[in-house]
Amino acid sequence: MPAVTRLDLNAAAECSGRSVITLRRYIRTGRLPAVKDGRKVYVTRTDLDAAVAPTPVAASDNELKNWARRMAAAAPPFRPEQRDIIVSTFTSALGGA
Numbered sequence: 209m210p211a212v213t214r215l216d217l218n219a220a221a222e223c224s225g226r227s228v229i230t231l232r233r234y235i236r237t238g239r240l241p242a243v244k245d246g247r248k249v250y251v252t253r254t255d256l257d258a259a260v261a262p263t264p265v266a267a268s269d270n271e272l273k274n275w276a277r278r279m280a281a282a283a284p285p286f287r288p289e290q291r292d293i294i295v296s297t298f299t300s301a302l303g304g305a
Contacts, residue, residue, distance in 0.1 A: 214243070214250040223253070224260045234259050 221228045234240035235249070240259040242251045251259075267275075286294070 213253045215253060215256065216248050216250055220251050220256050224256055226260060 215223065217228045217231050220226075220231055224231070226234075231240060231251070232249075235242045235251075240251055241255050242249050244250075
């Protein structure tokens with residue numbers, strides 16, 4: 209059986225692109241299993257990869273529509289020059305239709 213590679217938090221932060229503070233938060237919340245050996249904290253590469261992997265977000269069409277409505281309601285109105293750019297872009301994309 210192959211040996212498990214342990215990384216200290218500095219190496220884990222470098223490998224994952226997360227900060228040591230974020231990794232400590234993951235450990236504290238149970239998202240990232242860790243082992244303390246003396247004064248150092250270690251994680252396995254497998255556990256690290258699992259903890260930082262993106263998690264898919266599943267939202268229904270209604271949830272997405274409601275979110276879009278809330279964002280549109282909170283957004284400032286377009287300035288006339290912005291509106292002109294948008295109309296021009298759509299017009300040329302649709303072939304002048």
